[in-house]
Amino acid sequence: MNKLVRAAQTSQSLSLAAMEEASRLGLREADIDHLFLALVINDQSAGCALRELGIDIDSARLAVEDQRDAQLTSLGIEASFPEAGRIVFHETDGYEWTRRARDLIAKSSSKGKSGDAAAVLRELVAEPSGLITDILGRLGTTSDALIERLDRAVSPSMKSMPLAAKVKGRTTGTIETFVSAPLDEVWAYLTDPARIPDWEPSIGTLDQTAQEAMPGTVWEGTAPAIYPDGKPVKIKPQFRRRSVELIAIHQPDRIAWSFGYPDVAQGNSILTEFTLANATGGTQLRISRSWSRRQGWRGLVAWPLRPVQKFLVWITLFQTGSAISRTFR
Amino acid sequence: MESPRIAAVAADTSDPKAGLRAVASLRVLADTLELRQVEAALRSGMSWQEIADALGVTRQAAHKKHSKRIDPAISTPRRNK
Incomplete structure (x- = not known):
C-alpha cells in the first residue's frame, strides 16, 4: 500500500x-x-x-x-x-x-x-x-x-490468518478494524441475523429473525426507508426487497453472509465475510466483501472504472467496520 | 461572584500555563452548552433572529455556526416566520 x-x-x-x-x-x-x-x-x-x-x-x-x-x-x-x-x-x-x-x-x-x-x-x-x-x-x-x-509494537495484522481464496471474475475488497469487546461477544453479534441492519447499510429490516442461523438459511427483508439522519431514501421498487443468506459459519472465528435482490432478474449478490482474532484489549476483525463481475461488454466497459470500484468497496467496508466498532462503545 | 471562588482564581494565576490550558477547556464547555441551548431554543420555536439577539451576535453568525450542527430532527424556522 x-x-x-x-x-x-x-x-x-x-x-x-x-x-x-x-x-x-x-x-x-x-x-x-x-x-x-x-x-x-x-x-x-x-x-x-x-x-x-x-x-x-x-x-x-x-x-x-x-x-x-x-x-x-x-x-x-x-x-x-x-x-x-x-x-x-x-x-x-x-x-x-x-x-x-x-x-x-x-x-x-x-x-x-x-x-x-x-x-x-x-x-x-x-x-x-x-x-x-x-x-x-x-x-x-x-x-x-x-x-x-x-x-x-507491531501491527496486530491478521496476515497469518488465511485470506479467502482469490476467485477469478470477482471483485474483492478487504479491511481490518479493531473492536473493543471480547471475541465471543463480537461473534454473537455478527452471527445474530437480528443485528444485521446495524452493520449492513443496505438492509433496513429483516423478517423471521428467530430462525436458527444455519448455512443455507435465507431471511427476507427490505432496504432502509430512511437514512440515519431521518431523511427518506429514494429507491427503485425492484431494489426494495432484500434477501440475506447465511453462507458459512465456522465457530468461533469465521462467518459469511450473502446479500441479494430477489426482484432483480440479473441480480448480483454481495458476499460479506468476517474473520475474527483475539487481540490485546479486544478483537481484531477482518471484513471482506466480494461480488462477481459482469460478463460480456459490460465487463469491458467497467474495466477502466476498477479503481473507482475499489474505492467504493472500501467505503462500504469502512461503513460496516465502523458500525460494528461503534456498537461496542 | 462569591469571595472563595475569586480566591481560587487568584491563587491559580501562579501557574499561568496550567491556567491558560484550563481556559481552553472552559471554552469547550461553553461550546457544548451553547449548542445545547440553541437546540433547545429551536425546539421551543424561537427564530434564528431571537437566538442571535440573545447570544449577542448577528443572525447570520448564529446561523452559520449552528445551522449544520443542530439535531437534524429539529425543523428550523424560515427567515420570515
Whole structure:
C-alpha cells in the first residue's frame, strides 16, 4: 500500500472515531483529546501499543473527562461537563477538526514521516499544550514509555490468518478494524441475523429473525426507508426487497453472509465475510466483501472504472467496520 | 461572584500555563452548552433572529455556526416566520 493511500485511510478512520467520540459529548469539533481516544481503538500498531499499556476506551474516556473537570476546578469554577451520551455522529452533521488537530494529522504524513496511525501518535504525544501528557499521566504512563512501546509494537495484522481464496471474475475488497469487546461477544453479534441492519447499510429490516442461523438459511427483508439522519431514501421498487443468506459459519472465528435482490432478474449478490482474532484489549476483525463481475461488454466497459470500484468497496467496508466498532462503545 | 471562588482564581494565576490550558477547556464547555441551548431554543420555536439577539451576535453568525450542527430532527424556522 503506498503512503498516500495509507495516510488517507488512516486519517479517514481516525477522523470518524474522533468525531464519534466528540459527538457523545455534544460537541461538533474534534480536538486532540478525541484524537487520542480514536487512537486507543485504532487497529494499527499505535492502538496496539496503547492497549498493551493497559489503556482501553473506558479508562481513556474517564481520564479525558477527569482532566477536563480538573481544569475547570483549577479555574475556581464549580461546574462539570454534561454527561456523555451515545454516539450520534451518524445522525448529525457539521463536524470538523480543530485547527491544531488538523495540523497535527497533516504533519504526520509530511516529508519523511509515514502517515500511519503510529506517526499520528508520535505527533500527538509531542503536542505542545501538555494536555496529552497530563492525560497519559492520569492513565499511569508517560510519553516516553508510550514511544518506547510504540517502537516495539507491531501491527496486530491478521496476515497469518488465511485470506479467502482469490476467485477469478470477482471483485474483492478487504479491511481490518479493531473492536473493543471480547471475541465471543463480537461473534454473537455478527452471527445474530437480528443485528444485521446495524452493520449492513443496505438492509433496513429483516423478517423471521428467530430462525436458527444455519448455512443455507435465507431471511427476507427490505432496504432502509430512511437514512440515519431521518431523511427518506429514494429507491427503485425492484431494489426494495432484500434477501440475506447465511453462507458459512465456522465457530468461533469465521462467518459469511450473502446479500441479494430477489426482484432483480440479473441480480448480483454481495458476499460479506468476517474473520475474527483475539487481540490485546479486544478483537481484531477482518471484513471482506466480494461480488462477481459482469460478463460480456459490460465487463469491458467497467474495466477502466476498477479503481473507482475499489474505492467504493472500501467505503462500504469502512461503513460496516465502523458500525460494528461503534456498537461496542 | 462569591469571595472563595475569586480566591481560587487568584491563587491559580501562579501557574499561568496550567491556567491558560484550563481556559481552553472552559471554552469547550461553553461550546457544548451553547449548542445545547440553541437546540433547545429551536425546539421551543424561537427564530434564528431571537437566538442571535440573545447570544449577542448577528443572525447570520448564529446561523452559520449552528445551522449544520443542530439535531437534524429539529425543523428550523424560515427567515420570515
